[in-house]
Amino acid sequence: MTSYNSFESDDKPEDAGEEEQPDIDVDEMLAQIKQNTGLCMKSILAVLEAEHKYLDSIWGTDDDDSDEEDNA
Numbered sequence: 001m002t003s004y005n006s007f008e009s010d011d012k013p014e015d016a017g018e019e020e021q022p023d024i025d026v027d028e029m030l031a032q033i034k035q036n037t038g039l040c041m042k043s044i045l046a047v048l049e050a051e052h053k054y055l056d057s058i059w060g061t062d063d064d065d066s067d068e069e070d071n072a
Contacts, residue, residue: 030045
């Protein structure tokens with residue numbers, strides 16, 4: 001899907017490589033979800049897993065990144 005709401009200039013070619021994104025603090029993310037929703041950790045993880053599977057079914061998976069949880 002193409003976003004037409006980009007605020008970046010068109011000077012850079014799109015295939016110039018992705019900028020390095022900061023690492024996500026997963027523990028902090030889970031704590032914030034728990035605090036804001038009141039859901040238990042088991043429910044939060046179930047929702048995130050379902051979302052992950054749904055998005056993979058639509059967009060596919062990255063061949064470069066292996067899902068370490070499935071290998072455990």
